[in-house]
Amino acid sequence: MSNQKISDATIKRLPIYLRLLERERFAGKHKTNSNEIAKKLDLTPASVRKDLSLFGDFGHKGVGYNIDSLISKIEEILNLNHFIPVCIVGVGRLGEAIVYHNHFMNRKINIVAAFDKNPDKVGKEIDQIVVQHLDELGEAIKTRQFKIGIICVPPNSAQNVADKMIENGIKNILNFSPVTILVPEDVRVRHTDFGADLHSLAYYLPKEK
Amino acid sequence: MSNQKISDATIKRLPIYLRLLERERFAGKHKTNSNEIAKKLDLTPASVRKDLSLFGDFGHKGVGYNIDSLISKIEEILNLNHFIPVCIVGVGRLGEAIVYHNHFMNRKINIVAAFDKNPDKVGKEIDQIVVQHLDELGEAIKTRQFKIGIICVPPNSAQNVADKMIENGIKNILNFSPVTILVPEDVRVRHTDFGADLHSLAYYLPKEK
DNA sequence: TAGATTGTTAATCGATTAACAATC
């Protein structure tokens, strides 16, 4: 276990390792090694070992990694061994899909509250969650201690929603709105933008003459 | 216009620039500059200028960039000035949301075909697209010339679907399935994985004692 | 023991940023 700064690139790979390991476990495997992991995740063995070694000596020289124990280690690093309540704002078609998707994941981190400003949505039940009005967001964050917020509103409202979240103490945001939200530097935003992803792929198509 | 290799990081930012510029245009603006763009997108002015200058001398010294003309340049670079048909495989809740989302974007690149192997889905109409059976995918890619494919199936089938796409000539894939798909090196995959994004954010939560 | 595989250091690679001459 070295003492280096841990990059966000490494952090982002941890859940990927975790999922692979769980699949291997489900398939009845008990041990693996950096080579095998790298192959299945399209990484290099060196980078797998580096990532993991930043958090402790999880492997055994000449042997590899024990799947069960590596899973618990990573869960612990990611705080996935505690219940973490998450809120989502904006339950249009995409937001709704995310709420359902979330429950399939079968983890202690879960969306447990949803907000929308559309009166047609408020009061509606989505996967056992009753949608509340956006006006209740601030109060709910404080009382229910949400630390992670998901933004799934149209681009015009995204910054407002983010501001409201941050104002109430949220420092981790997952943004699905197709717009860059600006936040203080102690707040982290992950931006999922499949419009942009799709459009960027178009670059690689053969140019028409 | 220099002669450097263009990185995928740059390519991914082009649609982001494009969207910002379109919003500015819509707001009635006609010119901008690297500083302004950088501020709104949380980048540095240097990187904005660098990105753009890789494709041509789009700016005017002492003045900045003309919004209209920059928009056309970027659209051209990204091939967004031609119709590009895209197909999606897997129209569960998420796939469906993506199909609808796509049409809001109001571009020439569009999802025009959808496939699923669930008989309940086949024949169903989603935003004017009639879902076809997965078995028809290969033939359809060839006859309709799909160059970009979207994968939205459960993790177990994702690799199979990717293989089928690639076998029929698709080289650009947008993968929403929570699993790494392995592809030849001339095929590009963008992976959107919000389960992983969410779980990685959990790392930054205060550790419970 | 011989073979395998880790953890870690040093080298490499690539992307971002600072700085500034060119010039509108």
Add this chain to the structure above:
DNA sequence: TAGATTGTTAATCGATTAACAATC
């Protein structure tokens, strides 16, 4: 002209990878 802003080079920063001693 003076001020502003580009395009581009060189410096910096950070992440990935190769290599290998340690050791199971």
